[in-house]
Amino acid sequence: MAAMLTGVAIYVSQPLLRARSESLFVDDFEETPLQPLLVRKDSIYSAISELEFDYTTGKLSIDDYNDLREKYAMQAAEVLKEIDEFEAGGNSDHGRKRKTACPDCGFNILKEDRFCQSCGTEIT
Numbered sequence: 001m002a003a004m005l006t007g008v009a010i011y012v013s014q015p016l017l018r019a020r021s022e023s024l025f026v027d028d029f030e031e032t033p034l035q036p037l038l039v040r041k042d043s044i045y046s047a048i049s050e051l052e053f054d055y056t057t058g059k060l061s062i063d064d065y066n067d068l069r070e071k072y073a074m075q076a077a078e079v080l081k082e083i084d085e086f087e088a089g090g091n092s093d094h095g096r097k098r099k100t101a102c103p104d105c106g107f108n109i110l111k112e113d114r115f116c117q118s119c120g121t122e123i124t
């Protein structure tokens with residue numbers, strides 16, 4: 001009985017250990033940018049449809065509607081542009097991502113990286 005309980009304890013603690021070691025390899029710059037952009041796009045689109053609803057139900061004047069519609073359309077265009085750039089490989093010269101390619105294997109890396117994450121070549 002005691003042996004069985006010990007076995008359960010080891011089994012339960014395993015996923016925690018695995019999650020911790022995997023998180024060491026998560027690249028903040030490669031993995032995360034797209035998801036918040038998609039969330040932002042969705043929220044802008046739902047704001048636009050709410051706006052249209054408010055206008056058609058007479059809660060907004062045509063001037064307010066046009067102002068807000070234009071504002072949201074600009075935000076949406078901005079987000080879509082960022083999504084496009086990201087899906088195109090994130091190589092567009094945006095400045096803030098500070099990306100470069102490994103001279104040896106061409107893997108996308110950050111300029112502050114000292115070693116290539118793919119082949120281990122030292123970046124000088």
Ligand SMILES: [Zn+2]
Pocket residue numbers: 102103104105106107116117118119120121
């Ligand atoms: Zn490399």
